[in-house]
Amino acid sequence: MIGSSMILVRYMGIAILSLLILACQKETQVERGNREKILIVGNGGDPKSLDQHLVTGVIESKVIGTLFEGLVGDDAQSDTAMPGALWSDGAPVTAEDFAFAYHRMLHPDMAAPYVEMLYFIKNAEAYNRGEITDFSQVGVKVIDPFTLQITLREPVPYLPGVTRHYTWFPVPKHVVLRHGKMAQRFTAWSEPGNIVGNGAFVLERWKWNDHILVKKNPRYWNASEVQLEGVKFLPIENFYTETRAFLAGQLHTTYQIPPDLVEKMSREYPQYLRQEPYVGTRFMRFNCTRPGLDQAKVRQALSLAFDRDELCATVMQGFEACTSYTPKMGDYSPAQVLRFDPAKARQLLAEAGYPGGKGFPRYAILMGSGGTRSTVEAIQEMWKKHLNILVDVRMMDQASYIEAQQKLDFDMALAGWIGDYLDPTTFLMMWTKGNGNNNTGWFSKSYEAMLQKAAQQTDPSKRLEIFEKAEALLMEQMPILPFAWQARNYLHHPSAKGWHPLLLDNHPFSQVRLEPTKVEP
Amino acid sequence: MIQYLFHRLLQGGLVLLALFTLSFFLCRLLPGGPYQSEKAIPEHVKQKMMEQDGYHLPVHQQYLRRLSGVVRGDLGLSIRLSGRPVNDVIAQSFPVSFQLGLVSMMLASLIGVPAGVISAWKKNSAVDFGVMAVAMLGLCLPSFVIGPILAETMGRSWQWFPVMGWNGADPSTWVLPMVTLGLVYAAYLARLTRAGMLDTLSQDFVRTAHAKGVPMHRILIKHCLRGGLVPAAAYIGPAFAGIISGSLVIESVFQVPGLGRHFVKAIETNDVNVIMGIALLYGGLVVLGNIVSDLLILWLNPRARTLSS
Numbered sequence: 014m015i016g017s018s019m020i021l022v023r024y025m026g027i028a029i030l031s032l033l034i035l036a037c038q039k040e041t042q043v044e045r046g047n048r049e050k051i052l053i054v055g056n057g058g059d060p061k062s063l064d065q066h067l068v069t070g071v072i073e074s075k076v077i078g079t080l081f082e083g084l085v086g087d088d089a090q091s092d093t094a095m096p097g098a099l100w101s102d103g104a105p106v107t108a109e110d111f112a113f114a115y116h117r118m119l120h121p122d123m124a125a126p127y128v129e130m131l132y133f134i135k136n137a138e139a140y141n142r143g144e145i146t147d148f149s150q151v152g153v154k155v156i157d158p159f160t161l162q163i164t165l166r167e168p169v170p171y172l173p174g175v176t177r178h179y180t181w182f183p184v185p186k187h188v189v190l191r192h193g194k195m196a197q198r199f200t201a202w203s204e205p206g207n208i209v210g211n212g213a214f215v216l217e218r219w220k221w222n223d224h225i226l227v228k229k230n231p232r233y234w235n236a237s238e239v240q241l242e243g244v245k246f247l248p249i250e251n252f253y254t255e256t257r258a259f260l261a262g263q264l265h266t267t268y269q270i271p272p273d274l275v276e277k278m279s280r281e282y283p284q285y286l287r288q289e290p291y292v293g294t295r296f297m298r299f300n301c302t303r304p305g306l307d308q309a310k311v312r313q314a315l316s317l318a319f320d321r322d323e324l325c326a327t328v329m330q331g332f333e334a335c336t337s338y339t340p341k342m343g344d345y346s347p348a349q350v351l352r353f354d355p356a357k358a359r360q361l362l363a364e365a366g367y368p369g370g371k372g373f374p375r376y377a378i379l380m381g382s383g384g385t386r387s388t389v390e391a392i393q394e395m396w397k398k399h400l401n402i403l404v405d406v407r408m409m410d411q412a413s414y415i416e417a418q419q420k421l422d423f424d425m426a427l428a429g430w431i432g433d434y435l436d437p438t439t440f441l442m443m444w445t446k447g448n449g450n451n452n453t454g455w456f457s458k459s460y461e462a463m464l465q466k467a468a469q470q471t472d473p474s475k476r477l478e479i480f481e482k483a484e485a486l487l488m489e490q491m492p493i494l495p496f497a498w499q500a501r502n503y504l505h506h507p508s509a510k511g512w513h514p515l516l517l518d519n520h521p522f523s524q525v526r527l528e529p530t531k532v533e534p
Numbered sequence: 535m536i537q538y539l540f541h542r543l544l545q546g547g548l549v550l551l552a553l554f555t556l557s558f559f560l561c562r563l564l565p566g567g568p569y570q571s572e573k574a575i576p577e578h579v580k581q582k583m584m585e586q587d588g589y590h591l592p593v594h595q596q597y598l599r600r601l602s603g604v605v606r607g608d609l610g611l612s613i614r615l616s617g618r619p620v621n622d623v624i625a626q627s628f629p630v631s632f633q634l635g636l637v638s639m640m641l642a643s644l645i646g647v648p649a650g651v652i653s654a655w656k657k658n659s660a661v662d663f664g665v666m667a668v669a670m671l672g673l674c675l676p677s678f679v680i681g682p683i684l685a686e687t688m689g690r691s692w693q694w695f696p697v698m699g700w701n702g703a704d705p706s707t708w709v710l711p712m713v714t715l716g717l718v719y720a721a722y723l724a725r726l727t728r729a730g731m732l733d734t735l736s737q738d739f740v741r742t743a744h745a746k747g748v749p750m751h752r753i754l755i756k757h758c759l760r761g762g763l764v765p766a767a768a769y770i771g772p773a774f775a776g777i778i779s780g781s782l783v784i785e786s787v788f789q790v791p792g793l794g795r796h797f798v799k800a801i802e803t804n805d806v807n808v809i810m811g812i813a814l815l816y817g818g819l820v821v822l823g824n825i826v827s828d829l830l831i832l833w834l835n836p837r838a839r840t841l842s843s
Contacts, residue, residue: 042696062616069573124582126575142578198586199617221626222791223700247699250795251786253682254698258789261690261697382802412566412804419574449574 041262047508047529050242051226052522055255055503057268059221059248064203065179066118066125071431071518074179076246079227079522080210081182084111084161099232100185101215108161110183113195115153117184120196130180130433133172135164167468170476171436177519178433185209213239213523222248233523240511240526256504259285265506265527272385275330275502285504288331289514292340292432293499294440295332297378297392297425298418301492302454305374306424310365312491316351317358318399319392321496328391331502338495339440339484340432342516345477347437347484351495355399362400370401376424377405381414384427418452426452429499435516437480438464444487455492506530542828546821553817554604554810558597561806568613568804587613600807604814610807614800620811623796628778628815630700631792635778637712639770642719647766649720650727654735654762655754665724672721681714681787698789711788715781719773723766731762760834767834771827775819779812 046053060073063080098106115134118125119141132138135152139145152164165172175181184202188209193200201207205219213235214227225246229239247264249255252271259267260282270278270286278286299306299315306312321334336349359369367373378389389406396402404425409417417423430450432439441464442448446456460483467479487493501518508530512520568589569580584590588599603610609620646669653665689697689710701707734740735758743753782794793812800808832838 061614062618064616067616069571069575121578121582122586124579124586126571126579126583127573128579129576198583199611220791221623222785222789222795247789249698249789251789254685254787254789257682257685257690258696258698261693263696263698410566411802412564412568412570415570415572416566449576452574 043262043265043506043508044529046245046265047527050240050527051245052241052243052266052509052525052527053245053247053264054266055249055259055264055268056225056246057248058250060225062203063208063216063219065182065184066114066123066127067198069127072248074519076225076227077179077182078212078519079214079244080208080212080216081179081184082212083176083179083182098211098234100188100209100211101230101232102185102188102209103232104185104187104209105158106183106211107158108155109158110186111161112153112155113186113189114182114184115151116148117189117195118180119148119151122196123198125180127180130175130178133165133167133169133175135166137166168471170471170473171434171438174434174436183211185211214244217243224248235523239523241522244522259504259506265509266512267504270331270502270504272328272330272332272502273387278502278504282504284507287501287503287505287514289501289518290333290341290516291499291501291518292342292435292439292516293429294335294338294340294495295329295388295427295429295497295499296338297494297496298423298428298453299425299492299494300421300423300454302421303374303376303424305365305367306376308365309490310361311367312494313489314358314361314365314400315396316491316494317354317361318396319494319496320353320395321351322353323395324388324391325497328385328387329497331500332497333500335495335498337484337488338493339437340498342432342435342437344474345437345480347481348488350485350488358400362402367402373400373402375403375405377407379407379409379414379417379423379426381409381411381427383411384408389427419449421452421454425494428493431499432517437477437484441480441483441487444492453492455490457486457490460486460490539825542825546818546825549821550814550817554601554814555597557810557813558600558806559593561804561809562593564804566804568806570803587611600810604810609811609814612800612805612808614803614805614808620807623808624793624811624815627791627793627796630702630790631781631794632778633702634700634708634711634715634781634784634790634792635774637708638715639719639774639777641712641716642723643770645716646720646723647727647763649724650729650766651731651754651759651762653724653728654731655750657732657735662728666728669721669724672717673725676783677714677718677781678783678787680717681710681784684710684714685787698787700788700790700792711784711790714787715777715784719777722769722773726765726769727762730765731758734758734761737761764831764835767830768827771823771825771830772820773823775816775823779816779819 042053056072056075058072060076061068061070062073063077065077065081100106115131117123118128119131119137121141121143128141136145136150137152140148140151154162156162169175188207189195189200189202192202192207205216208216210230213230213233215230216225217228218224218226226243228243229241230236233239249258249268252269255267256270256274258264299312301307325332325334336351337347339345339347362368362370378392380389393404393406396404407423418426430440430443443450444455445451445461445464463479463483463486467476467483470476470479505512508527509525510528511525569575569583588596591599600610609624612618612620612623615623649665649669653662656662685697688694695706695709697710699707740753740757743757779793781792782798784790785792785794796808797812799805800812
C-alpha cells in the first residue's frame with residue numbers, strides 16, 4: 014500500500030513538474046503578436062452585437078470600425094463615389110447598399126436605438142416615427158450605382174465627421190436579405206460565418222467574453238497599405254486584470270487603467286503610459302425640480318465650492334479639471350467660467366436663504382454601478398468643508414440608476430457624456446426640453462432659440478459664436494455641474510506604431526503597424 | 535432504488551417549476567426593465583422594441599409564453615446581447631465553467647481529502663494544527679485576494695502561467711484560476727473529512743482492528759475512509775453544482791469566459807431571459823448534484839441503504 018502511494022506521489026510530482034515546464038512561457042503574446050502581425054487590444058467588454066443598427070456603444074464601434082467603412086461627404090448635398098470597392102465576399106459596394114442601410118435603420122420596425130444619428134437627413138425623423146410611410150420622401154436618393162445623394166434637414170457643417178460614425182456605414186443588402194427581411198431585428202446576418210463587410214478586416218472568430226479576432230480583408234480597396242494581419246480584441250472588464258496582463262506581455266494596448274494606478278504607472282512605467290484628451294465630460298446632474306435645487310444660485314454655489322483641480326489631482330488622476338462643459342474641440346472655445354471660489358459660494362448660498370448652510374436640505378448623490386465612490390466622497394468632503402452642508406450617497410444598480418434619472422427620482426446624480434462627433438452640438442443639444450438625455454427638469458426657451466439660430470447659420474465661425482453664448486447661458490443656469498474633462502489613460506506597447514492620439518479614440522487599425530521594439534525596463 | 539430515484543426526480547421537477555415562477559415574477563418587480571441605455575433611446579423606439587419582444591403583453595400571458603418555451607427547451611432571446619438565443623449563451627459559456635469547476639474540484643479533493651485524513655490520524659498533534667490552520671486560512675481568504683496574489687507572483691513576476699485568459703486546450707491557462715478556486719473548496723473538504731474521519735475512528739470496530747494488530751494505514755484507508763467521507767460526499771454534490779455554474783470573481787480576475795459574468799451582467803441590465811435561463815440551469819444542477827450526493831452516500835454507507843429501502 015505504501016509502495017503504491019509512493020508511486021502515485023512520484024507520478025503526481027512528474028505531472029506537476031512537466032506542467033510547470035510546459036507552462037513557462039518562452040515568448041510573450043505581444044512578441045508572438047509582433048511576429049504574426051496581430052495587434053492585441055483590450056476592448057473593455059464584449060460588443061452587444063456587430064449589427065450596427067442594434068447597438069449604441071463605444072466598445073462596438075471599435076470592432077465595427079474594422080469591419081465596415083463609411084462615406085465621406087462635404088456639404089448639404091453630399092455626392093459620394095466609391096471606386097471599385099468590394100464587400101469581403103466579392104460583391105461590389107454600391108450606393109444601394111448605403112441607401113438600404115439608412116432605410117433599414119430608419120424603418121420603425123427596426124427599432125434602432127441609435128436612430129437619432131440619422132435624423133440629420135431630411136424627413137428621416139418623420140419616417141422613423143411613422144408620420145410618413147413613403148421612404149422616397151426621405152432625403153436619400155440613389156443616382157446611379159456609385160452615386161448617392163443625401164439631402165439634409167439643415168446645414169450640417171460637421172457632416173464628414175458624423176459620417177465616420179458607424180450608424181452611417183453601409184450594410185451588405187444581399188447578405189442582410191439572405192438571412193431575413195430588411196427590418197427584422199434579430200437575424201443571423203451579423204454572426205460569425207455570415208457577416209460580410211467593406212472594411213480593412215473581416216471577422217474570423219468571436220468567442221463571447223474571450224476574444225474577437227478580425228483578419229486582414231484581401232478585398233479591401235486599400236489592402237496593400239494595411240500592415241497588420243489581424244486585430245484581436247480582448248473584452249477585459251476588470252481594468253486591474255487588464256493592467257496586469259499588459260505588464261505580463263499579453264496585450265499591446267489597454268482600454269483603460271484604473272484611476273488609482275495612474276500615478277504608479279507614470280512613476281514606474283512611463284515608457285508605456287499614454288494620457289490623451291478624449292471628448293467627454295464628467296458632471297453632476299441636478300434635479301432642478303427639487304426645492305432648493307430649483308434655484309440657480311444654489312446650483313452656482315455648489316459649483317463654486319467645488320475644487321476641480323484638487324479632485325483631478327487626488328481622485329480622478331489623469332482627468333483634466335474643466336473650465337466649462339464642452340471639452341476642447343477645434344475652434345470652439347466656450348468662456349472659461351468654472352472656477353473655485355468658496356467665499357463667493359458661501360455668499361450665494363446665503364442669498365438663496367441658507368446662510369452658513371443652515372436649513373439646507375439633506376440631498377443624496379445618486380450613483381450607478383459604473384460610478385466611483387471616491388469621487389462622491391471627495392465631493393461630500395468639499396461641500397462640508399466650504400459650505401457646511403451634508404449630502405448622502407445613494408448607490409443603485411445601473412438599470413435602476415438610469416430609470417431614477419429618467420423619472421426625476423433623484424436629487425443629484427453622477428453622470429458623464431462622450432461626444433459622438435467633433436462638434437459642440439453633440440454636447441449642447443441634449444439639454445433641450447424633452448430630450449431623453451436631459452433628465453434635469455431644466456429647460457430654457459432662450460437656450461433653445463440660440464441652438465436653433467445656430468443650426469440655420471452657414472458661417473462656421475458665427476455658428477460657433479452662437480453656441481458659445483448658449484453654453485455660457487447653460488453654465489449660468491447650471492442644471493449640471495461639470496467637474497472633469499475625460500481623458501484616456503491607458504498603456505500602450507511601443508512596438509505598435511502609427512497609433513496617434515485621437516479625440517474620439519477611433520484609431521484606424523488599418524494604419525497601425527507592428528515593429529518589434531526593445532523596451533528599457 | 536428506482537422508486538427512490540423517481541421520487542427525487544419528481545421533486546426536482548417541482549422545485550424547478552417553483553424556481554421558474556418565482557424568478558419570473560421577481561424579475562418583473564425589478565426596476566429599470568431591459569431597455570435602459572446610458573444614452574437614452576427615443577420613447578417610440580423603446581415602445582417598438584417592447585412590442586417586438588412581447589413585453590407589452592399582460593404579465594400572465596408573458597409567463598405562459600415563457601413557460602411553454604422553456605418546456606420546449608427554448609430559453610428565449612437575450613435583450614442585452616441583441617437577440618442572441620439564451621441557449622447559445624449557455625452553450626458557449628457553460629463548457630468553460632464546467633471544465634474549470636471540474637479541474638478545481640479535482641484539485642480540491644486531491645488536497646482536501648488527504649489533508650483531512652492525515653489531520654484526523656494525527657489528531658491534536660502539530661501536524662493536525664498545522665493542516666487545520668492552513669485550511670482555516672484558505673476559508674478566510676476570499677478568492678479576490680488569493681487570485682490577484684497568485685496572478686501577480688506566478689503570472690506576472692515569475693512568468694510561469696498566463697495572468698489571464700482561458701484556452702480549453704492549453705492547461706497552462708487553467709492553473710491560476712483552478713488553484714484559486716480549488717483552494718477554498720479544499721479547505722472545506724479538509725475540515726469535513728477530518729470531522730467524518732474522527733467520528734469513524736472513535737467507533738468500536740476500529741478499536742477491534744487495532745487490537746487485531748491491523749496496521750494504521752490499513753485501518754485508515756480500508757476501514758475508515760468510506761465512512762469518514764460521508765460528510766464530504768454530502769457537500770461535494772451541491773458544491774460542484776455551484777462551482778460549475780460560474781464564479782464571477784474568478785472569471786473577472788482571470789478573464790475566464792464562463793457563465794458567472796453573463797449572470798451578473800444580466801441582473802445588472804435586467805436581461806430577464808438570461809437571468810431565468812441561468813437560474814434554471816443552476817437549479818437543475820443543484821437538484822442533480824443533490825441526487826448524485828445521495829446516491830454516493832447510499833454507496834458509502836450501508837445503513838443509509840437499509841433506511842432508504
